[in-house]
Amino acid sequence: MKITKQKGTSKSTGLCRLQIEGDMTIYQAAEMMEKFVPCWNDYREFELNLSGVGEMDSAGVQLLLMFDRKSEGYDKKVRLLEIREAVSEVLNLYRLGQRFDIQTSPRQ
Amino acid sequence: MSKTILIVDDSASVRTVVATALKGAGYSVVDACDGRDALSKLNGTKVHLIISDFNMPNMDGIAFVKEVKKLPNYKFTPICMLTTESEQSKIQEGKDAGAKAWIVKPFQPPKLLAAVEKLVLP
Amino acid sequence: MNLDAGLQAFSEESRELLQSMEDTLLQLEAKPDDDDxxxxxxxxxxxxxxxxxxFGFDRVVEFAHLAESVMGxxxxxxxxxxxxxxxxLLESRDHLGLLIEQALDxxxxxxxxxxxxxKALSARLQRHLSDRPAGEAQSRSIPAPTAPVLPARREAGVENRCWHISLRFGTEVLRNGMDPLSFIRYLNTAGEIVNLTTLEAMPDPAEMDAESCYLGFEIDLxxxxxxxxIASVFEFVQDDCLIHILPPNSPIASYGELIEALPEENARIGEILRAGGALTESEFGTILAGWEKRLGGAGGEAESMPEPSGDAGIRPGVVEPSIVNAGADKYKKVKEHKEEENQVVRVSAAKLEDLVNLVGELVISxxxxxxxxRRSGGRRLADATETLAGLVENIRDTALSLRMVEIGTTFNRFRxxxxxxxxxxxxxxxxxxSGGDTGLDKTVADKIGDPLMHLVRNALDHGIETPAERESAGKPLTETxxxxxxxxxxxxxxExxxxxxxxxxxKILAKALxxxxxxxxxxxTDSEIQRLIFEPGFSTAEQATNLSGRGVGMDVVLRNIAxxxxxxxxxxxxxxxxxISIRLPLTLAIIxxxxVQVGKSSYVIPLDLVDECVEFSEVASESYQDSQHINLRGEILxxxxxxxxxxxxTPGARDSQSQKVRENIVVTRYAGxxxxxxxxxxxxxxxxxxxxLGTIFKNVKGLSGATILGSGEVAMIVDVPGLVSRVSESGCPQRTNPVNLEEVRH
Structure with missing residues (x-):
């Protein structure tokens, strides 16, 4: 599992661009969470590139949902980039395709 | 990428029937003849589901489940126990150990695949 | 075979409810105006x-509905x-019980x-409904049991032609290897998911546990x-998942109940159901109006329903109109109050059993x-363990009290x-x-029902005279x-x-002869004659009546109680x-x-039977020594x-001269x-x-059990009642089947 901040991340604009590689399952969830929380606190808008994500389970979905919070006084926005079929299948099962701003077609 | 299922049973015929049904449905299958053997197979291979018998020599199903729950890379793997009509009380024992699913023997492949589909991620 | 824990719960629950219906009906005969x-x-x-x-037990639902209408x-x-x-109503209750049994089977x-x-009961019940307004009677009329009618015809159903499924997964689900995704995918094989709303109940990211599950779903299938x-799809997660399933065209009222049962705010769920198409706007309005009515609030408030918003409404705060929230909140308070009154947790008896066993081990160690x-001599250590021992004792008492039930439930069966x-x-x-609130261990209560039933029937059958006999004896006509x-x-x-x-x-003598x-x-003697009725094969009933039953005699009762x-x-x-008095221990698990020590063996005497301990030489006056009696402050025992x-x-009892052991006498008291x-x-x-005790001790009199001491040594538990009755009968104990314990104990 690897999470790297990409070019364009800036505190002044509040945008955080992350490249995520590896699986997003319960086995990685706790570790990912640790890395995500500081970002979540520091930025307002997130662009997650999921081209390197192989498997995703509900724990992974919860991580994505965590980013996207508009209630309780938060105004966080998340955009998902380059999701692969496995991930889009999961999001579709949960009917979350509309919930997230998903950009560009999945890369096979 | 096909999902991998580990089948643990001391009966070769059960392993065969299960493996055939699973392979036919597109899963990869790893098999083991008892708990100890199964633990040795959990050595880095990604496993998406474990199907295990209760009564086995060397290490029985419950002890095996408890061991799996200690392995950092496998502790969240769903475990489905194979039980017989007369072992109903075992189901709870299995649940307490961490195996939340079960299939009652004898079973037909459709029943097996139904359980597997409820447990293995898409 | 049935794996469904829900069914198990239903089986237990319905048994309890049927019992309470019976009790209530019997009381109602005496107090027909008691609203409670x-x-x-x-x-x-x-x-x-x-x-x-x-559970879709339609026949039960049909019949219960009719009975409910009459009771209403x-x-x-x-x-x-x-x-x-x-x-x-009593007969209807019995029939309901039968229907439930059949459904469960x-x-x-x-x-x-x-x-x-x-059919016969339905017709009779129907008569009590007959002066209803025609239309209503029609819509509620009970069809023949063989032709179950769709719920839609029975009561005003919602328009939704889909099954509605509400799921709230427990936090442990993911850690247990179960993933809601798989279940929802599998649900597709049971039908078409028309609508699915994913609900999240996640805390702040800082507090969120990434391995816990916070997901819930509202599904229309x-x-x-x-x-x-449909329920079997969720079989593997039913233990840690809230599952509600409503059939197509369910009554509006069931949706009302569903909304109340779900953990989220009523208004939010209502909005989700509306947005998802499970309920139409007017249907939700009806539900809301129902709450308002029950709250006694102005019915008009319900009319100010919010316009359905385009948003799926999955986050709180989406439903704005405060008036709805006010209504819902008000209702929530009523609901909370109701819940406070009845906060009972159902725990399986097996789990309690495990707990009591564990506490037992805790007590030993x-x-x-x-x-x-104490042996180590460290005072602070001794103090600390003393405190610990006090707590352990509390835990033991609490654990045992969890299994305490009131005997009244058993008594009421006899009405x-x-x-x-x-x-x-x-x-x-x-x-x-009387004394119905007297508590005893559930395991004991469960086992005493049958012997008690036998004794009650026996008393009714043999003990009670006909009114004529009573009249001639100058007794009140009514037996008590x-x-x-x-x-x-x-x-x-x-008693x-x-x-x-x-x-x-x-009569007894003749029969015994x-x-x-x-x-x-x-x-x-009289007491010997009375004991005869407990002899195997003894029965004085001229012919086996169907009351006291056949074949089972009082000897079986005696054995069960022993x-x-x-x-x-x-x-x-x-x-x-x-x-007839039955004396039973309150619990079977711990005493x-x-x-005490006798020779090299340790014995345990139940403490509540111990009156006092004195040194033997002080009370064993010479004159009584041979007759096996002592003089305790003037009382001959x-x-x-x-x-x-x-x-x-015993190394030093009487014959050894080298080291005379000071013997002690433990004075026990049992049943006077x-x-x-x-x-x-x-x-x-x-x-x-x-x-x-194992079967090897089956024939040993005077022992009631064994225990393991902290040191790992085995100690036998002395059966004081057995011994006391033997000495008091014969003056000196008979040595029936003595066993050398040293030999038995390997």
Missing amino acids: LINGLFRAVHTVKGSAGL RVRDHQVAVANDLPSL GKPDPDEDSIRTG NSAADKEA GANTNLLA RVVREVSRELGKEIDLVI LHLNAYHDSGSIVI ICDDGRGLVRE EKQLIKENQSL ALRGRIDVESTPGEGAK DGFL PYIRLGEVFKCH QKAGLVVDELLGEHQTVIKP
Whole structure:
């Protein structure tokens, strides 16, 4: 599992661009969470590139949902980039395709 | 990428029937003849589901489940126990150990695949 | 085979409800105007209907609905409790029980008999509804049981033609390897998911546990499958998942109940159901109006429903109109209050059993720790373990009290029996119950039901005279059967008293002679005669009536009670009645014991039976020594030497001269009788977990169990009641089947 901040991340604009590689399952969830929380606190808008994500389970979905919070006084926005079929299948099962701003077609 | 299922049973015929049904449905299958053997197979291979018998020599199903729950890379793997009509009380024992699913023997492949589909991620 | 824990719960729940219906109905005969009773009755049948509906037991639902309607009219004072109504409701209750049993057994088709009974009862119930407005009567009319009708025709159903499924996954689901994704994907095989709303209940990221599950779903499924098939999809997660399944076109009221049952705010769920198409706007309006009405608030508020917003409404705060929230919140408060009144957690008996066993182990190792701490001589350690011991004792008491149930539940079962018997035999019998709140361990309560039933039937059958006999004896025409219970020195005493003819000496003797239990001209005391009725093969009923049953005699009762470490006493005054007292231990698992040593063996004497301990030489005056009696402050008591009973070789008892051991006598008291047990050494109080004796000890008299001491050593538990009754009967103990314990114990 690897999470790297990409070019364009800036505190002044509040945008955080992350490249995520590896699986997003319960086995990685706790570790990912640790890395995500500081970002979540520091930025307002997130662009997650999921081209390197192989498997995703509900724990992974919860991580994505965590980013996207508009209630309780938060105004966080998340955009998902380059999701692969496995991930889009999961999001579709949960009917979350509309919930997230998903950009560009999945890369096979 | 096909999902991998580990089948643990001391009966070769059960392993065969299960493996055939699973392979036919597109899963990869790893098999083991008892708990100890199964633990040795959990050595880095990604496993998406474990199907295990209760009564086995060397290490029985419950002890095996408890061991799996200690392995950092496998502790969240769903475990489905194979039980017989007369072992109903075992189901709870299995649940307490961490195996939340079960299939009652004898079973037909459709029943097996139904359980597997409820447990293995898409 | 049925794996469905829900069904199990339904089975238990319905049994309880049916029992409470029966109790209530019987009380209602005496107090036909008691609104509480009527309300209780209505609630019980309503709950049965509701949960039967959850499982799709349509026949149960149909019949329960009819009974509920009649009870509803009684509640609303439109129908009076009079004439045959109590009987009709009792019969209906029985039929409902039968239907539930059949449903649980999974019988697809009812038998002829039950159909006929059902039809007849339905017709009779219908009569109590007949002056309803025509339209209503029509829509609620009960169809023949063989032709179940769609819910839609029965009651105003919602327009939604889909099954509605509400799921709230528990936090542990993911860690258990279960993923909601797989289940939802699998659900696609059972039908078409028309709508699915994912709900998240995640805390702040800083507090979120990434491995916990916070997901919930509202699903509308278009499917021809039955409820069982849909529920079985979630079989593996049903233990840690809230699952509600509503059939297509369910009554609006069921949606109202669903919204109340779900953890989220009512308004939010209502909005989600509306947005997802499960409910139309006006249907939700109806539900809301219902709450308002129950709150006593202005009905007009419901009209200010919010416009359906385009948003899926999955986040709180989306539903703005405060007036709706106010209504919902107000309702929520009522609901919370209701819940406070009835905060009961259902726990499986097996789990309690495990807990009690664990506490037992805790008590043993606690005792050991205590012993070691005292031996080590460290004061602070000893103090600390002392505190610990106090806590362990509290835990033990609390754990045991969890299993305590009131004997009243068992007693109430007999109301029905007595009622039926009095009708059948043409005897007038009044059942008086007292001490119903006396608690005892559930395991004991479960096992005492059958013996008690037998004793009650026996009393009714043999003890009670006909009105004519009573009149000639100058007694009141109505018999009184009195069931009483109370606690007495660590035991529960259950009494069955009747004011009938009592035990008839001549009858018993004649029967015993006939059965060759005694010899001609054998002289017997009253208590010996009374004991005869407990002899195997003894039965005085001229012919086996269907009351006291066949084949099972009082000897079986005696054996059952002895197996519970209890005893039975009979007191009888000819012509005035009989009293049977059963004395049982409150719990079977743990006792406070008094540890003593005889020779090399340790024995435990139940502490609540110990009166006092004195040095043997002080009380054993010479004149009494041979006759096995002691003089305790002027009171002459029989005593026995445990060493002799159990053949343990006591090193210094009487013959050894080199080191004379100071013997002690433990004075025990049981059921009013005192006796002394002579032992070598007093070791003090000891908490004892009773382990049952193996078959090898089956024939050993005087032992009731074994325990393992903290040191790992085995100690036998002395059966004081057994020993006391032996010494007090014969003056000196008979040495029946002595066993050398040193040998038995490897």
